[in-house]
Amino acid sequence: MSLKIYHNPRCSKSRQTLALIKEQGFEPEVIEYLNTPPSAAELDQILTMLDMEPEALMRKGEADYREYIKGKSLDRAEAIALMLSYPKVIERPIVIHDDKAAIGRPPESVLDIL
Template sequence: MTKIYHNPRCSKSRQTLALLEDKNENIEIIKYLDDTPTIKELSEVIKMLQIAPIDLVRTGESIWKEQFKNKQLNNDELIATMVKYPKLIERPIVIKNGKAVLGRPPENVLDIL
């Protein structure tokens, strides 16, 4: 099973989903804006991505610029902030067999298929 944390309004997310469909993957689509991951789930995803939490934050979003840009948040606070404001989570995230990648560009997902 391949999971994708998906935002249907995002072109990169749509392109990544289409790529997975073209590869005939069995896909679990998680619309993370509606079905927000828990702190534990997001922490596990970040570990699988092998990145720092700040690297998953969409720092260009207005909510980040207005409320958090000049604050020094630790990793736990960053994760909690993304859970509270899921719009801040970079997308799409694809997970398969305990590995995860960001679909930016969409072709990145080929590395774990």
């Protein structure tokens, strides 16, 4: 059984989601994605698991989004590459449990995959 959380310790929702997972008796692999972003293949797989396109997983309020991504016509590979170049734009937290994924917004939404 594999359980990972793509985590930003400065984000309250990410901290709450991690605490909720631990309350459920799990010890997830914690990946601080700003320091260790996923590979392009991993992010593509995460998007597939979430049944989302890259644009839907982007934080549109981030300065990096407005400066480098907003208004551009990007294919999937280009969007993923930009997300990895500017990882602050990736929505957080993302929890992966075996072959399922969920975004911890609200934190309780990850309970469905545990």
